[in-house]
């Protein structure tokens with residue numbers, strides 16, 4: 001069985017498997033986009049797997065560290081509890097999924113299924129990593145999500161496609177050499193695979209949601225999430241020491257015991273809904289800052305070793321004791337949030 005027509009054959013040559021279509025066909029038009037997405041996702045997955053910090057819970061930029069922030073800042077935060085409980089496993093699975101999506105896209109192997117996987121990954125990143133980015137078009141994940149859509153629709157369209165080559169191989173001697181090779185991208189197997197993947201994704205989300213709901217029903221402690229709401233009060237002192245007040249004011253955002261000296265506690269600012277951090281730079285001194293970078297709105301990460309907040313978008317750094325800009329394009333300090341410690345709770349005025 002051969003995949004290339006005889007060099008001496010007379011008349012029109014049959015299309016070569018995996019190299020079909022005119023230069024204006026969707027497969028060729030989308031080829032730069034397909035190669036870019038495939039290469040980017042492959043690289044992103046390999047980079048995660050090769051980065052030991054990504055799986056080190058003590059590093060703020062690790063998968064675990066990012067999850068702790070996303071759980072209070074993301075609209076799907078309640079679904080992330082089970083993932084945070086098995087962070088290393090899910091971190092590896094996400095990295096492997098990125099590699100699989102990237103290689104499938106590059107090779108034109110189950111391309112539409114790979115594109116669907118890429119779109120689901122991009123959607124999950126949009127709802128977590130990029131959710132706080134303002135304006136929205138500064139975030140890359142929404143662009144990736146949209147870029148995957150045409151590939152879900154047409155796949156590789158038999159251009160530089162392993163799917164097309166395999167289809168030709170399967171057809172073997174029964175294929176009429178003068179007819180076109182059936183395009184595998186629109187075949188029933190591909191559709192079934194896409195539907196199965198969608199059902200699998202829905203199933204995982206349903207299990208995660210059920211687990212989160214069960215956790216809440218059992219009173220699972222979710223560190224850093226908003227607790228009981230108290231009546232609004234005037235702004236409190238920006239720093240304070242633990243005290244035993246008779247009538248706590250403001251909104252509790254976490255337990256003092258969950259915030260060690262030099263550590264950080266992520267919470268949602270009850271006044272604005274923004275992601276925020278509380279820190280304890282010295283024993284008994286509590287500070288809180290918005291986690292939204294003053295440059296273009298990316299979410300900063302806390303780097304405990306350097307006692308600073310770091311913005312991954314354009315590399316601004318902020319002093320964790322004052323919120324002041326240390327370097328980078330950020331024009332202003334991080335917004336200060338008044339916080340006080342009362343009866344073992346960190347409370348923010350609302």
Ligand code: FES
Nearest residue numbers: 293295296311314
């Ligand atoms: S968004 Fe540009 S440095 Fe933070």
